[in-house]
Amino acid sequence: MDKWQDNKAWFLVLPVFVIVAFSALIPLMTVVNYSVQDIFGPGEAVFVGTEWFKEMLANKRLHDALLRQFLFSGLVLLIEIPLGILIALAMPKKGWGVSTSLVILALPLLIPWNVIGTIWIIFTRPDIGLFGVGINSLHLLEVPFDHTATPLYAWITVMLMEVWHWTPLVALLAYAGLRAIPEAYYQAARIDGASPWATFWYIQLPKMRGVLTIAVLLRWMDSFLIYAEPFVLTGGGPGNSTTFLSIYLVKIALLQFDLGPGAAFSLIYFLIVLLFSFIFYQVLQRVGKGEKG
């Protein structure tokens, strides 16, 4: 569709620009401002240039949090994308099963994020939780299961929670993509004698490319920004084993009130998220167009 060329369209965009700029640009400028100053109190600040950036970039705990974050977001994508596709493939295509499945899938997405954490505390506690009590009653583990006991258990619990919480979103998107494939493609595949695997690989997966791009991007971004759920569930512990970037940032900026380092951290963090989203976007576009002959 050819669009009309008219710069007056800016008047329609202006309200959005103003409201988002108010919420984005002013705070961002504040952050930039803080990041280059050392603030002792109201009105007492000294320009320090890039010192905070140097300090934060050399910060061991930030490095650890960043590594942890990559491991976490990587695992999230590795588990949730294939699982979501599998679920979408298994979902009914017509009848009352469709809306029922959609309702069940959407349920975890509509629960406030800290309540997600609460649910999983109650579910996994070794004294009252179904999961905790259940797994310990099998007596398979050397150390009884308790998500606050060891970093490994904390990680398993956070991953379970994350997969439980967000796989439905991937499944919903993949399902939407599957439903958009015309019936004729499946008919052609049957006539050509394609195996179910070939049908998946050559028809369903290529046709889901668009929605899967969105799913990967959303899951990457949002898992990179995760805060409330692990904060409630583990508080970042035991030790710092589940302290992801957001948790560490809030610790510095809001709890310790180290404005300068916090701001520098914020900017570094923001840039990392943007960079990776951009790379992912480009790579997925390339993969879609690739396999050229």
Add this chain to the structure above:
Amino acid sequence: MKIKKKTIGLLIYFVILVLPIYWMLNMSLRSNADILASFSLYPRDITFVNYMKILTDSSWYMGYVNSMLYVFMNTVISLSFALPAAYAFSRYRFLGDGQMFFWLLTNRMAPAAVFALPFFQLYSTIGLLDTHIAVALAHCLFNVPLAVWILEGFMSGIPKEIDETAFIDGYKFPRFFITIFIPLIRAGVGVTAFFCFMFSWVELLFARTLTVTAAKPISAIMTRTISATGLDYGLLAAAGILTIIPGALVIWFVRNHLAKGFALGRV
């Protein structure tokens, strides 16, 4: 049979999906003493004492009212700002349109933790701290870009000839937009409203940072309660269950529209 196996797998998944929520429901129907005293797969003596406490204590139930208020405000603000902008992006080419669109989307990617502190200072400077509108405005940061994105997709599905015909028939833009165009994409408006509701309802960090007492959302009251009473799991579970209900209701009412939207390959 193959189809059977698939369905069984899906059913098992759904059971796992519902199990943690069921467990919280189970806890919410038992008294705290009962929970700590014995492990039980279902509530033996069902009690509503936890729910009664929440529904009669204003420091609890006002949390729900506060959450509802700012979620509602945010949905209205997001939609009314995003609709004209989405129209502009779907119909016009203008100076910097691509850059503008990308910039909007980057805000969807901004870590909330980055903005929490500046927001706190910004809203205390303009005297909006601890008000519903402050949270509603803060949530616009991610909901407005999202709304523009979704609405633009729906609007691009409407042929431009409809606009041209209306303008030739002498419609002025505002009247055309409100009486003709918006009704055409009402499904899209519904879907967008659903997503705005959802993301505003589940967000915690901004809502907690920007409120003290008067506009404190239920989710923040719950986090406070964990540290305060610590061990009253029955009460916590009941509060949690009550936060699920609005979302469950919304999804139940839109389930058929959702199914239809999915059948069209949109959403």
Add this chain to the structure above:
Amino acid sequence: MARIELHDITHSYLRRPKKESDYALKGIDDTWEDGGAYALLGPSGCGKTTLLNIISGLLKPTSGRILYDGKDVSVLTPEKRNIAQVFQFPVLYDTMTVFGNLAFPLQNRGVSNDDIRRRVHEVAEILDLTGVINKRAAGLTADLKQKVSLGRGLVRADVAAILFDEPLTVIDPHLKWHLRRKLKEIHEQLKITLIYVTHDQIEALTFADQVAIMVEGEIVQIGTPQDLFENPAHTFVGYFIGSPGMNFLECTLEGDTARVDGAVIPLDEATAALGRETKGRLEIGIRPMYLDVRSDPGEAGVEVTVQMIEDQGSYRIVTLMLGGHILRAKVPEGKPVSEGTAWVHFPKQWIRLFADGRVVT
């Protein structure tokens, strides 16, 4: 290549069909000869595509049997039946090249790589696809895409039949002609059974040796284009084939004549004799091109009023009123016709008599 027999096929999309209207197909009983080029012609929603999908095995009929070369294939999958189908919209494997698309059906059947390469290049040659064989299928134009879809059927040397479901819908008009000719060429060269579903009579009549006319879940006639034109077996065929369609006049018989609103139209003796033996609602039918419109009564002329004359270039369509009935006549250029009263002659040899919609024979 195969001869396809359909034995009393019915199909309903409902799980428990009760009344006749629940059926999309109501008892199809036909034979499609090996190597024939058939068209399945009918209005939208008449069950053409349903029948096609039953022949290919994409749908299971509610009842009835399908035989390929005398072998019952009713329960076999499309893959086992070894047929090919070209759909309304080009269906391609987007991520593969043209070569990959053409090779796909052979790979699935475990054909050796050398044979695949040889067959694919042969077929690409036939379809003029050699130039794009290494291009990605997703980037082709609609007509090339349809050629590739067709090619996926042709690569299988032993394919029983190729079925087409309105394959030219998305093709530009000036390329339609080219593709249709290509299809005829291929048919003459390879002698494969082709079944072509369409609602466009020109497409059907120019493509096929034999055209089956479908309406409301039934095949009412199979015949050559000429047969369908001159000897429609059903009023629907008369109405659907030709432009404008056949004229029908409700009538009663008196001796060797038909009476239409008091007007007397002579019939030939054999037709009239058959007509007298049949029960049911009688109609006479005649093609517009056989109506002879004159300005004088002559012998056995029927008086009519000329309502409208439309010039179509090499001929004119004249709308006539006979009592309460509308007649359309196709009058060649140069023959004078004017508005007002005229007389029309019904040549005996072109009048067909129908009872309850079916031709009286």
